[in-house]
Amino acid sequence: MPPIRNHPTHKGSGYRHRGFKNLPAVTPGLAGLEGDDSLLLMVAELIPTDVVTMSSEEESLVVSLRSGDAAAFEVTVRQYGGRMLTVARQLLGNVDDAQDAVQDAFVTALRSLDRFEGRSSLATWLHRIVVNAALMKLRSRRRRHEQSIEEFLPTYLDDGHQARPVPRWGESAVASLEQDETRQLVRQCIDRLPETHRTVLLLRDLQELDTETVAGLLEISIDAVKVRLHRARQALRTLLDPVLGP
Amino acid sequence: MTKLTCHELIDFLSDYLDGALPDETVAVFDHHLSICPDCVAYLDNFRATLQATKTAFAPDAAATNVPEELVQAILASRGK
Known part of the structure; x- marks a missing residue:
């Protein structure tokens, strides 16, 4: 069925990022930042703001932070750090790297408060920054040995039928996801995905960032995000078959 | 109706589930699913996979x- 190969009516989310080129040559809020911080912030700007704005509690917290209030900073770390650590752990897979990423994120956030315009909640803004920090750490660390994604993709007969169809997992498979033991096995399966695909899967299906945002964060094309996501989902389905199958 | 192979259906399954395919293509997908139990099983398992990703880290959140x-360490790095 050729038409869908390049179907022109592919619906986008309508999101348009501002892009690096729209940043002013000299950005006051970037004064004094290290190179990595600047990049991290510019990438953070690619992420679209959500419709949720700041609560009055968050607004007063931001005012205090901007005035250099040390107590307000500590409140922020304690209040938002746990969720940020969770996100970093999900993306990085180990506690030490995750803690480093959270620390980097708070340093960056503090230095860039002038650039925070309050068009998203403080929690969302910090979430974006820690995702960036985790991705930068992912890029810098040594790659482990990985199996090719191809090994986990479905295979087909010459006539296009599935070569090895598997039975439906059934309702009990979904129900078993409520058990800690099953969830741990699922995490292990996710961890077996090649990092390039695992990262896209976690950003899209777990962090629920949209395709354009993930493309901006990873500096890859929108089509590459879609291809990696679909392959990651297919590969995970294969890996989960022994866990969730009948 | 245009024919679709299992291979083509599975290649575009994410687009199908995301509602990113035109209506006429969706109709072709739905027809294939009505006659192919292997693809119905694949689709169900694929949906369960998405659910598994969402719930895999659930205990962490809280x-x-x-x-x-x-x-x-973070507080100490504030002044640097």
Whole structure:
């Protein structure tokens, strides 16, 4: 069925990022930042703001932070750090790297408060920054040995039928996801995905960032995000078959 | 109706589930699913896979506290 190969009516989310080129040559809020911080912030700007704005509690917290209030900073770390650590752990897979990423994120956030315009909640803004920090750490660390994604993709007969169809997992498979033991096995399966695909899967299906945002964060094309996501989902389905199958 | 192979259906399954395919293509997908139990099973398992990703880290969300050591390290880095 050729038409869908390049179907022109592919619906986008309508999101348009501002892009690096729209940043002013000299950005006051970037004064004094290290190179990595600047990049991290510019990438953070690619992420679209959500419709949720700041609560009055968050607004007063931001005012205090901007005035250099040390107590307000500590409140922020304690209040938002746990969720940020969770996100970093999900993306990085180990506690030490995750803690480093959270620390980097708070340093960056503090230095860039002038650039925070309050068009998203403080929690969302910090979430974006820690995702960036985790991705930068992912890029810098040594790659482990990985199996090719191809090994986990479905295979087909010459006539296009599935070569090895598997039975439906059934309702009990979904129900078993409520058990800690099953969830741990699922995490292990996710961890077996090649990092390039695992990262896209976690950003899209777990962090629920949209395709354009993930493309901006990873500096890859929108089509590459879609291809990696679909392959990651297919590969995970294969890996989960022994866990969730009948 | 245009024919679709299992291979083509599975290649575009994410687009199908995301509602990113034109209506006429969706109709072709739905027709294939009505006659192919293997693809119905694949689709169901694929949906369960998406659900599994969403729930895999669920215990973390509520359970993670910031270790005091990390809090102090972050507070110490503030002045640098």
